[in-house]
Amino acid sequence: MSGRHRSGAPARTARLASCALLACAALLAGCERGSSRDPDETVPGAAGCPAVQARAAAAVTTAEATDAPWDGPTTGPRAVPGRTLVYVAQTMTNPGVAGAADGVRQAARVIGWTVRVIDGGGTPAGIQAAMSEAVALRPSGIVIGGFDPDATSRQVARAGELGIPLVGWHAVAAPGPSSRPPLFTNVTTRVEDVARISAQWVIAESGGRAGAVIITDASIPFARNKSELIRAALATCPGVRILAYENIPIPDASSRTPREISALLARFGDAWTHSVAINDLYFADAAPAFRAAGEEGTGPPYNIGAGDGDPSAFQRIDSEQYQQATVPEPLSQQGWQIVDEFNRAFAGRPATGYAAPVHIATAANSEGATTWDPPGYREAYRAIWGR
Template sequence: MGKTVVFVAATMTNPGIAGVAKGTSEAAGAIGWNLQVIDGDGTPAGINLAFSQALGLDPDGIIVAGFDTKLTSRQVRQAKAAGIPLVGWHVADTPRPGAGSELFANVTTDVQDVARISAQWIIAESGGSAGVVIFTDLSIPFARNKSQLIKRALEDCSGVKILSTEDIPIADSSNQTPQRTASLIGRLGDAWTYSVAINDLYFADAAAALHDAGKPGDGAPLNLGAGDGDPMAFNSIRTGHYQAATVPEPLLEQGWQTIDELNRALSGKPRSGYVAPVHLTTIDNIDGATYWEPADNYREHYMQVWRR
């Protein structure tokens, strides 16, 4: 045991990444590994510096979370040359990186399933008649792909109109989203009835502008987060505070999975291939949850696997 692992985060202001980091920290402690989290602060320069700092620690493995590894191609080559395995979270479009990928594994739900259930909820809730705004971050390939899939699924319903696609970097959401939201209200008026975002964070940042415009917290536009299902989003759904639903990732469990995948890589075993099932959280099934936990025994399961 006693491995050293570094978690390189695109930005820890992304609550999805922060949730996964929390689960990774839990798992590292359980397996007896040392974990260090380095924040890329949401900029290409910061992410490059964070990855370089990770390499400087001479770790046994690196987890990369929430950014395009093309930004850090030099560091990726260095990691490969040094025999340091890389595990991603929301780095590639697919949970199963293809041959030649720099990643040993990419931990995520199936983005096509997430897109499908997100679009289906909006279509069903609106009776097939909705004016939708999409919030995304086109700088992240995973997020770009997700929002494009959602858009296509919504366009399959003739009564749904895509009113706008707002490209806002997650790292700058707190600055840009309030202003964009106010502008959208002024431009679209009551035609804007639903929103879908690739991350719940956008709705926390939009809430003040919606409130100032006199929009009710439990009324139109009804907001759906197509990821990541952080505690703030769960609370907003529970209290009817400018979010109606989320398609959450099992963030804590995925944190444990990142450690399991690294353990497999370091043990010369194949990746697990596990992909968590998709889930929709609304006021009808939220109960007292703060994270989505698809199984309540995954910690014990992983501990048993690691003791073999």
């Protein structure tokens, strides 16, 4: 597992020159919102971490498998007929939200239900209006698609008064039922697992000797928690040094990321070998800066996205354009799970609380796919529902 990357010979000298002006600009901007912190500006350690590396390599090998058997529910209530769902989307321009919605639609066709999607447009006012519309329709169930239910607390309370169960997708941090806010269940991978495996990929891929940059959005508690977990996992290997902890708010990513990447390249040179971002989107915005600096798309630095796995991330990975791996959500599978969880709610059964195991997608195992679609779940849910 270690040393699997193609080394290449990036034109680092040319890069330093091309980044100089942008680096200066970034340094002058250090007091603006989202400036970076540099907890350990040292080069990769020579000691490595053989035992930690061996465990990381084993975990990564398991996560890279594409044929693992279905480990989710195999028993449950038969399909409850004639139900309607409303999927309230944070924004359908978010590939994760849209992918989960597509999964709900697919599963609903199989189980015999109807689904309506209402797009919140990505704004607080739009999401509140979408939730108000959803509650007014009095459906059998409402999906909280990728936003904090507390932002629509009045509508959530009204749904409770009407006896409408709510199932979240990435609505709260942890999978499973939630009492505050009141969700029958929340469907998501475990953030601890995503953070750990992304750090283990860096440890294994680097042979336990890396200079790493972490990119996060500290304004979002969930994202900040994920990046802190990544930092803690990287710290288990003494040979990995964290060069910078970059705070780039997601709304500012398109404008801030190129400048910050250029500054980091100028500042750390060859010491920067790996990056972990809490979302793949940062590497879409980083690519122009890497390219302008003369960096090869195959790295270094070798980049992994600790979340989402949207189609553009798969495309960057497969075309070897400044991203080597992602930890994707199984969006379609999660959509089917949402329908199954509602079926359990309608049948008076408890939620499964199932959380899919983490997966790592690379050019070697994606086989040209643009999403992570694990095997087995469709057949399992069909058997449960009698469909």
